[in-house]
Amino acid sequence: MKSFDKNSLIFRKQLIIVFLLIVYFVYPQNTLSVTLFNNEIKGESEQPILKFKDGKFKILQFTDIHWVNGDSYRKGNDSTLLLMRKLIKAEHPDLVIITGDVVVSWGAAESWKEVTQPMVEAKVPFAVTFGNHDAETDITTSQVLELLKTIPYNVTYNSNNNISGVGNCTLPIKSSDGNQDKWVLYLFDSHDYPKDKTFGYYDWIKHDQIDWYRNQSDYYTQKDGKIIPSLAFFHIPLPEYVQVQYISSLIGTKKDDVCAPNLNSGLFSSLLEKRDVLGVFTGHDHNNDYLVDANGEICLAYGRKTGYNSAYKEVLERGARVINLYEDDRCFSTYIETLSDKLNNYTFEKKGQTCPYPIAEGTFIQESLVTNWDDARWQQELEMLKGVGMKYLIFAPSLFTDKNGKDKYLYPSSFSKKSERTSNNLIDLCLRNAKKCGVKIFIGLNFNDKWWSASFTPDWLYQQMERGNKIADELISLYKEKYGDTMYGWYWVWEVDNLHAITNENQEILANALNINLDHLNKVTPDMPFMLSPYMNQKVGTADANQKMWESVFAKTHFKNGDIFSPQDGVGAGGLDVDKLSEWFSGMRQAVNSKPGLKFWANVESFDHRFWTNAPLSRFKQQMEAVNPYVNKIITFAYSHYYSPFQVNKQYHDAYLEYYKTGKLLKVSVPEPVSDLVLKIKKNEMVVLKWKSPKDKSNLMGYYVYKDGILVANIQNKNIDDSDTEFIDKKGSQNNLYEVSSYNVNGEESIKVKTHM
Missing domain, CATH: 3.20.20.80 (Glycosidases)
Structure with a gap:
């Protein structure tokens, strides 16, 4: 969630803490208690396998649901569930990803069960990345993750318990036959607020998470023998969401300032270096849903706010982002879908495929x-x-x-x-x-x-x-x-x-x-x-x-x-x-x-x-x-x-x-020069040049002919053994200086041989 008034958010957080303390001391057996929550965890649900179907895989991104428990918020919650169910039915996604700020109030355990019901009912795998408000409840995000593991069709997990955050994980998408990794999805915890506000109001993705990503990227590259196309999902946008606006035009709506960390911890540069992540998808800023194609290198995109409960003045119709992946292409198509429209359809194609240098595609x-x-x-x-x-x-x-x-x-x-x-x-x-x-x-x-x-x-x-x-x-x-x-x-x-x-x-x-x-x-x-x-x-x-x-x-x-x-x-x-x-x-x-x-x-x-x-x-x-x-x-x-x-x-x-x-030109030796270059004048005053080809033709691609220092001919042939060793100049004379050189595939030429009569 974006905030226009940071003091009011801090006050709200303090009120929640006070409320939870009252509940704990007055109602120690309340279902909100951590003890009872832990007792509800009865075992992990088996994770579904994600794979392509007929060469395609569809992701539906919900974001910023902002579920608030209580009767006064029931209308907004019901509208949110109805929207989720309708979009799932309309799009038939292979995976739903919710990018943070899901449940933001007390009664979180039951609320998480309610908000995941649309996926459970539709039997659609789903994953969650946590937002800055998901920890402002009566349970921690670690406890939420344990709860999610008991819910059918959840695929969220901790890939490494020793790094910062909760729910950092990779989700490989298999080929249609299930034998290969075709795409990889990276889910990051973008945290909430730093303790020290010297470096801004919002927290950042930590170095150990970036190291984890780099290691995972290397692992999949080595395992599959090539760079695997990937996407990244988290809640708070990167600082580069600001800079990228000066590279390319925005596709979609921008009504909020980008609420990113002031400190840049370097994830974006790692994504560019590894060349596997084609797109980054976030939420957080409720009136933004735009994407930017950063010159074919990477796409930075917002989802569309899904939840009907408003955190501040919000102008966009509620909806979701749809992302279509293709099994054998390093590209994806994406658009925003609401109950009334499909908007801003765009296909992002990775520049240079896996090459860090320019190639013709x-x-x-x-x-x-x-x-x-x-x-x-x-x-x-x-x-x-x-x-x-x-x-x-x-x-x-x-x-x-x-x-x-x-x-x-x-x-x-x-x-x-x-x-x-x-x-x-x-x-x-x-x-x-x-x-x-x-x-x-x-x-x-x-x-x-x-x-x-x-x-x-x-x-x-x-x-x-x-x-x-x-x-x-x-x-x-x-x-x-x-x-x-x-x-x-x-x-x-x-x-x-x-x-x-x-x-x-x-x-x-x-x-x-x-x-x-x-x-x-x-x-x-x-x-x-x-x-x-x-x-x-x-x-x-x-x-x-x-x-x-x-x-x-x-x-x-x-x-x-x-x-x-x-x-x-x-x-x-x-x-x-x-x-x-x-x-x-x-x-x-x-x-x-x-x-x-x-x-x-x-x-x-x-x-x-x-x-x-x-x-x-x-x-x-x-x-x-x-x-x-x-x-x-x-x-x-x-x-x-x-x-x-x-x-x-x-x-x-x-x-x-x-x-x-x-990315490097083939190093080849410069051909030997021609020999026996002879100039003859025919009766009709045409100049005829003749010469002998080099004995070693292994690197010989053709001949350059110069007249008074100016290039006047380039003689090539598919098979150089059959190439002409003659040049006719209808406008020349014996007073002109002619020179001939041989050259290789890179245009590097031998010494120029001058004519003699």
Whole structure:
């Protein structure tokens, strides 16, 4: 419970103590006595086993029930029980967790039995973390724990009797077959009030509890051979609930100040270091129910106050928080549920999975690459992508219209003629194989090549959006039920830059176009995120102007919680220099923060537009490191096209795989230089360069060609033995100085060899 008047709380506590002393001396045989309470403990109830069902596990968080014994509070208590029963019936949770301030008055033993009845009746396992008021009764929290052990379906216990607090425990959630730990829940006692108020009014989680958590985290990691995704539950919020508001926007309601300890004992930093806890869930502040996605690193969330008895002026409808876990995903979805509504649905996805360094977690793939792929080839590619941590594939568009108005559908649309379709149903092939591999697909709708001319009217653009809605409806009817969550999201194929949307008029047009799709897609597929991936060019604008442009667009658009803004970093296309990424992405992070619930990803380009070759891994790593502090996740355009071992030299994939596993670039030797570089002038005045490749080609990825000190060519080939050892310059002469170097997978080059006639 939050307090606006700390003196009144102290006075209330003193009154309770006086009352209990009177009861003890006047009625020594009263059922409130510790002796009789202990006699009521007749044995522990067997703990249920928590496990996934069909890949899902649902938690219902009740908090701040504030049960007060007595006739004058009966109406509030009855309303609380009715709410708990209705929400349990509506949600069918696999576990209920009550995060503190449960029973806050005398008669606690009987009250605890009453307040746990909704779970017992529904045969739902439940756990409890204690709040600052749970000890202000006629029994201690240790005695409450002993009582809970006798109640069916309780799973609360003391994991270690030698650490501070009561009810610190871990609750592993088993796989559907019961053979593996898939998730771990950590329950902490956040205590009540420190004896010395020098360091604030509320107590803090102690160092021995933090050490216990760290040891448990290590235990599960070693036992299972990997970091196990986890959640933490306790009553009093951490001090970081204040700081995190400056990282990302709030999703939900904040009407109270955060009543956290003034002293920071370091639990949050341990959670970040261990990388297992995805979310922290607390109560305490009755008019707060918000969550904050801290840049994909961790989610800090409040529950919704459940109890109807008010401790002070309370404005929120009573309810609970629902948390859905997924057996094979490091993510969870959550929302607030009341008797009248479901609010603020949001999916948190852990950044970088288990890696403390930036990695790409998804890639674009284009129709030109996959036109002739069969199931076996799709499986080959998807398994390769999963091996380097890829979870998302963006496949777009479903309908392409060229500049002459000719349509090409990637699936057998009822809107198309047979001649307008690809020979294979590429959408079905993609979804079918992705489902088998556990990869999530973003599907692009329609695109018209006229977009690039920028010579269209707003009405034409709006008509294209309406056409996209019809495509979406058809894709949903054909594939959504069939492939379920594999058909994960939508991709807006129309690429926006920071030049054509800079005016207020164009921003209005852009927002209107987006809303035509957003309004429709949010209605028909509310659980599918919508992704927008614009690009930037530093030659036509500034980072500050780009930020203001997107703030203006976001203010007008109807993005929902969980939609994704994933700008292209522009390095591959030549729009931004690597050293400008921090400035531009910092500004866009601020723009995204102006739109609550909007996620910020980065689309890092793995190519070099000058020669349409793959970028060296050193540059790709540098790009990811530059944007990583600002974004929730990183995807790339495009691994399958520029790093796949089935598309380019296998060493690129092998080297990136090593980086994915270790966070370090593979150390390879610099190739030997070329030899016998010769310049010849042909009759038509073309310059022809020829050279001999190094004898040792083990680390050779290609050749850089320089003309008067400027890079003019990058010669690559999937099999370097077959690569050209010739370069033709139609605009050169014997007066130019040409140089050629060989390079490895990281772009490290040999000495440059100069030409001779």
